[in-house]
Each structure stands twice: as structure tokens, then as C-alpha cells.
Amino acid sequence: MSDPTSIQLIATVLFALAVIHTFSTKYFEHLAHIQPRHAGIWHLLGEVEVVFGFWAMILMLFMFAISGKQETTSYLNSRDFAEPLFVFVIMVIAGTRPILDFTASVVRWTARYLPLDQGMAMYFLILTFVPLMGSFITEPAAMTLAALMLRDTLFSKEVSTKLKYVTVGVLFVNVSIGGTLTPFAAPPVLMVAGKWNWDIWFMISTFGWKAALAVAINAGSAMLLFRHELKHMAQQDSSNVPRVPISMILVHLMFLTAVVVFAHYPAVFIGIFLFFLGFATAYQRHQNPLILREALLVAFFLAGLVVLGGQQQWWLQPILMDMDETTVYFGATALTAITDNAALTYLGSLVEGLSQEFKVALVAGAVTGGGLTVIANAPNPAGFAILRGKFEEEAIHPLGLFIAALPPTLVAILAFRVL
Secondary structure (H helix, E strand, O other): OOOOOHHHHHHHHHHHHHHHHHOOHHHHHHHHHHOHHHHHHHHHHOOHHHHHHHHHHHHHHHHHHHHOHHHHHHHHHHOOOHHHHHHHHHHHHHOOHHHHHHHHHHHHHHHOOOOOOHHHHHHHHHOOHHHHHHHHHOHHHHHHHHHHHHHHOHHHOOOOHHHHHHHHHHHHHHHHHHOOOOOOOOHHHHHHHHHHOOOHHHHHHHHHHHHHHHHHHHHHHHHHHOHHHOHHHHOOOOOOOOOOOHHHHHHHHHHHHHHHHOOOOHHHHHHHHHHHHHHHHHOHHHOOOOOHHHHHHHHHHHHHHHHHHOOOHHHHHHHHHOOOHHHHHHHHHHHHOOOOHHHHHHHHHOOOOOOHHHHHHHHHHHHHHHHOOOOOOOOHHHHHHHHHHHOHHHOOOHHHHHHHHHHHHHHHHHHHHHO
């Protein structure tokens, strides 16, 4: 391990503070309730989506003071912000009423043919079908759709706190592993698939079928455990909202598909998105308010993670490379909880001469731990932003999420390591 520079040391300290801050947001939200005079600043510090952007800004100030403008701006220009931009765009489009209504209709239609109570069937499908669709429409889009559907069905009425946390834990884990049927949908897979020549058949045979089984077990277990609280999910909205025309749904699906196809080309998908905004404005009667605020906050979070994470290679990469196949799987699972899983696999892709077994173990570990914390997987902040309003004091407790995500994570471990 080479000696770190002063900037790298400062960045590592700030990264650690950001992680601690992420786990402390519930405390800041509590302060906002008991100290209304300063509620504004406490609410700001209690926004999980603000945390990494805030500490990344502190890092930039240090860099300006120590290294000067030229080196600081050069570092920022060297960062790849395509993922934060893509997540912002895909969240807004996937969260539109036509896309949401279409997905809900497919889920409800499928639920009729399952030999289950309709509420149980809805719950099961939202936590299986939608996360697995993330392999094709990308994980951020799947997370957005699943979270919005849960918000409008399961969380539309008061349910137990235990059910809320278990649902979020299963959702986060299932989205993380559910995107492994293809080489382009899960951020940690996307980082390495091209360089390591992993195609769709390799993904399905190595990861996909195991992930699909784990997704079904996780969702089915949660469904059976809370079956008595799920009946109201079968109830449809009785408000007289006009149906979205098929033509409008098709146009929105075309926009969604185009953004997914050009996910690696920010200039293209941002252009498509600007055109989409004009179209959505022209047909506002078929739209709910766009989730621009939530999507911007998530993009800010991920951009901060990109800036801070770019200075962590000096200690992360040697740790990973000193591990064997088994150790790297569990090491990646654990490290993912406090870093971004895509960052881990990216660091692995920089090393030449790795065995196929090591590569598979690294990626499997990265997706396995993707549900343990809000920072573990890029789509998690999207689900967090959409669902946190349904929790006490509008905050999802990090420890509660971690405990709730442990059982489905253990199922994923068994699927990837035993099967």
C-alpha cells in the first residue's frame, strides 16, 4: 500500500464522517422535532440524500485551499458523473403516471392468476417481478417503480413498523441482486461486464438464476410472515381519475427505453430527457407531479459519493487484492455496506490477471451486500427518498434497515455460495 497524500487522508476522514453522518440522520430528524426553532438546519442535516454531497463540498474546499483551483477542477473533470445523471433522468421518467399505471396494471393482472389472496399476490409481485425487471429497465427504474407502488398500496394505510422495515429491507436486497440477469442493469456489474467480456448468457447462468430464486424466497417469506396485514393492497383507488390512453403509455415507454439504451451517453439521454419534459408539460392532464425534487436529491447524493469515493482507492484496492476467492466474496459483502458496490467492482476491474473465480466472487459479494445500507447500492437512495415519509419522523433508521436486510442478505449468500 503506497503512502497516501494529504488530500487522500483528508478525503478518507471526510468519507468516514459521511458514513457516520448517514447512520445519524434519524438523530437529526429527532432534533428537528424537539427544537423547532432550528428545525431547518436539522432537517437539512437529516436528509440522507444531502449527506455525501455536503461532505464532498467540504472536500472540494480543502482541495481548493491545499492544491489550488487547477488541480481541484481537474479532479472534478476526471470524475464520471454519468450514473448520477442517469439515475436522475430514469427516476423522473419511471415515476410518471403512465409508466406507473402500466406497471400496476401488469402486476394486478398477473396477481389474479396466482393461487393467493390478492393482497398477498400484489405484495409478492411488487417484491419479485419489479426487482427482476430491473435487469432490463435498470435497477434505479425498478427501485422507483417498486417504491412508488408500495407507497400507494401497502403504505396507503397504517401498517406495523416491523412490516415497513422488513419490506424496505427485502426491496433493497432484491433490487440489488435482481439486476444480475443482464450485464447492463446493475451498476456493479456494468462497471466490469465490458472489460471482462460478460454477456447476457454468462450473467444468467452464473448469477441470474440464483438471484431469481433468492428474490422469490425473500419476497415469499415476507409475504407469509405478514400475510394478515396485506389484504388492503388489493383495493384499487376509487377516485375518478381518468385512465391514461394507451398511446400515452407507449410514448412514455419509448422515452424510458431510449434512455436505457443510451445510458452510457449523458449528452444523448439528457437530450431525450429535455424532450420528454416538453412532452410531459404538453400533456399535463395525464401526469402526476414529476418527482424532480426526489430525483435531484438522489443525484446529489450519488455525485457526492463519486467525488468522495474517487479518493478511497489507496486503501480499498489493496484490501480487496489481498483476499482469496472466498474472502473477497464476504469482504465485498461487508465493504459494500459502507461504500458503493459499483466502486468496489470498478477497483477490481483495474487489476490485471484476476482469475474468473475471483471476478465472480467480487461481483457476487458486491450485489449481495447491496441492501444493507442506503449507500450500498446506487438505487437505494431513490427508494429511501420515496418511502421515508411513511416512517416515524419521516426517517428510516439505518440500524433498522440493516437488521431488516440481514435475513434476505443471508438468503442471497446461500444462493450465490451454495447453489
